[in-house]
Amino acid sequence: MGVLDKFRLDGRLALVTGAASGLGAAIAVALAEAGANVACHGNRRPAHDTAEYVRSLGRSAESFAADLSATDGADTLYAAVTASMGAPEVLVNNAGMIHRDSAENFDIEAWMKVVQVNLNSVFRLSQLAGRAMLERGQGKIINIASLLAFQGGIRVPAYAASKGGVAQLTKALANEWAARNVQVNAIAPGYFRTENTAQLQQDETRNRQILERIPAGRWGDPGDLAGAAVFLASAASNYVTGEVLVVDGGWMAR
Template identity: 50%
Template structure:
């Protein structure tokens, strides 16, 4: 029997995409507090995340990649595994959104979002799956879904399609890999205090309407998502496969 907590990630290395800010940063910090070594991957500087993790004594490595390119993302994963691996866990957090009326949506609006949110997500899962299965190693994958994995939304056709796909692929991979030592699950964040929601929070009418539907009566914090990610990365969730955890203050319950 291990003396470690069922929520400990001591000795584990976890790759988090889009760890520079917001939810990705909250996830990186949560994993670091639980004892993981975190690798942050993305296009933007992760200096702030690195400083925050250094402040709690957690190891952090930053790797640069254009996650809009599947080939670049796969090359990044291979390089990260060779330099910092083996990698025990993957959090597919990086994502973008485009807001345009459906009648005006362009193919570029569609492709840019789908490439990062769904295509790259799948092929990074595949990259870790191939390594783990070949080596007979256990692994964990957490994909970041959305309220729009369940709802339609408005003016976000490619985002809704991509996040519905994230949930479907999470379940498919769990079906294929659960019996082979790989846990694949998802988190669906609700309305979280990040740069992406600043405009909504600064709009009194929109903010009041949103808060009026959230039973918890507050916006979520990146740390709320980070704590859920720790659970899904840790031994505490050993028998959890193909699940999606809404971290939404009760939004979906309304």
């Protein structure tokens, strides 16, 4: 097998959460371009458009709706995907949310919801998909962390705590499952143009401060994650596990 062939995902089934737009949609399309069939999950909105685009590439795709802020949301989603398309060989835990407020005023219900979506559902989907992967003797799990897995951020305590948890969960699962040929890694995006960062982009002062800190001098576009996602989903990364791969235009190197 040549090196480029190792990046192919022909016939693999990938489940991508939060695939209706932004980073999730870009990752779903990238995996499809590499040959994967894709189960496209939508949390707050349907992922029909992403699924339709994947099908236009000649791959199989379906759209699934599930509320990952509910305690049974991950179970509901996984059951629907397996019943319709089979057990995923690649899982991308991308769905996430953010709530901004000062720590002293942070609403506890908002805290619980952010942690449920960003961390609890990631563990549960990894657990469900991981069981089938372990039984099959092969699998790839990619969690979407954040720069705030390394830094504390400002006015986003629940998001920072949950993304720090995602990074550590990634390492914990990697340690347990590596010997059974299931690789678990994470991508930590920097500042990307998505709905979650819309407030920052619109704040003239914060936008300027962020751009001054990024050596690349620009916000990331969702497609900038494509290469990292395909690499971690493919045989090219078979000896990579427990990694939190930063894709940030150089922010962390500054």
